[in-house]
Amino acid sequence: MLVHISVKNFAVVKQLQVDLVEGMTAITGETGAGKSIAIDALSLCLGDRADAASVRKGAEKAEIVAHFDVSHLKLAKSWLEENELEQEDNKDECFIRRLISQEGRSKAFINGVAVSLNQLKALGQYLVSIHGQNAHHQLLKTDNQRRLVDIFAEHSSLIDAVASACKALKEKQSQLSELQEAQQQRNDRKQLLSYQVAELDEFSIAENEFSELEIEHKRLSNSQTLLEQAQMSFYLLYEGDEFNALSAIRSCIDNLADMQEHDPLLGPIVEVLNEASIQVEEASQELRQYCEQLEIDPMRLQQVEQRYASSMDFARKHNVKPEALYDKHMELAAEYATLIQQENSLGELEEECLRLASDYKKHAEALHLSRQKSATLLAKKIEAHIRDMNMPHAKVEIEVNSILDAKPSAHGTDQVSIKVATNPGQAADSLDKVVSGGELSRIGLAIQVITASGNHIPTMIFDEVDTGISGPTASIVGRLLRKLGERSQVMCVTHLPQVAAHGHNQIFVTKLTDGDSTETRMLQLTENERVNEIARLLAGDKLTDTAIANARDLLKL
Incomplete structure (x- = not known):
């Protein structure tokens, strides 16, 4: 999990130190205060490209340091060990450091050792998953829908078998094609x-x-x-x-x-x-x-x-x-x-390709059956969750169709399509034809909660993914994120009091200016400070007794 992040001279941040804990942390603040600054900084630590605009005006360089506890992260520890980047004195900790110069040049370090951006990305996939404001739109892509079914099914061994069979088949087919192309010559x-x-x-x-x-x-x-x-x-x-x-x-x-x-x-x-x-x-x-x-x-x-x-x-x-x-x-x-031998090999290769094609088909069929079974169960769970989020008439279907004439691929021959009906009597159709932006957000959040255990990622960050949601639905979304926070470390940038109130912790982002420069700060809120911040989100800058009472009610104080 992410333990601490230190940001220096990055964008409008002069100096920022944030300690983070388990559970769900809500990040709130005024519009334009820089609530996403820490997320942007963390993205750089995970391999995003940087430019000179990342450096605070007047500073020589920007520096971001992220401290992770990897004691329970087997995949991350294995990667660090394989790449000889683990700390000798404490293998349960990992420090990622990123420097950006005024000219836009960048340096990256893992536990003090210089690394490439590709290495940062390779390690980052085991540490943090960031969901931006438009992340739910990725649900509209059929490839991502197939991936979600696979994550929920947790049948990585079947996927590996298909990928291995596909690789072997394509290698033999390539050899056969070369021989066949040169046949006349x-x-x-x-x-x-x-x-x-x-x-x-x-x-x-x-x-x-x-x-x-x-x-x-x-x-x-x-x-x-x-x-x-x-x-x-x-x-x-x-x-x-x-x-x-x-x-x-x-x-x-x-x-x-x-x-x-x-x-x-x-x-x-x-x-x-x-x-x-x-x-x-x-x-x-x-x-x-x-x-x-x-x-x-x-x-x-x-x-x-x-x-x-x-x-x-x-x-x-x-x-x-x-x-x-x-x-x-x-x-x-x-x-x-x-x-003469090549002619014999041609016949042998043709037979081998037929055998490997049969082997691939067998593994692809096994994966298809597993996907169908998991898709049915996943559809029921998504339907149950989004009905709780003010979509009482929603029906969800996940179709898994095997494309008979599809070329062999590492992910099999299936086309997965999530279909939804939001109103009674309406036929289920693809997401892009049926759901609104708010409905898509709710479906996306429901899927994130359901598939969280299969992601094996300890830290999940949501950057205003509750856009388009309000009222009672927002409260349900908050409960879902809190439930997700019970299994993973969750950070959620939000402007909704109903969502923020469900956080185990809350950070307030504020912007200070002296007329010449601007600085962003992030403050860990106490219990009383949380009441005032939730009340501000409810009523605006002028706090009223009613708003404070409502805030206490949301926080169950």
């Missing part, structure tokens, strides 16, 4: 790839095959020359009758070996020649084997040339180097397989 690509992959599959080039073809092609196309040169080299190294290299080396070894005893320096040379002799002999043997194995095969050469040429043609066709043809084949085959 995918089919064209698949047809091309089918031909290309089949052609490359038939050609079936192996990895590194082109490099091996190049080597084999060179060997086969030069096989005759290779054989002739290899045979000639073998003859010169080993088989020549008149001269060969191996015989020459061995002769040198024999001659120099005999001379080693005359000069030891010849020893290393003889060793080198011995090694050369061994290597020449090994090379000669390998040349012999090479000549024996070397084939001159025109048919094989023709085959290699054909495959080599085909490889070059395929490479040009796919705009790659011949060496990369194998990789290109694998790439196209993988793409083709992916397209």
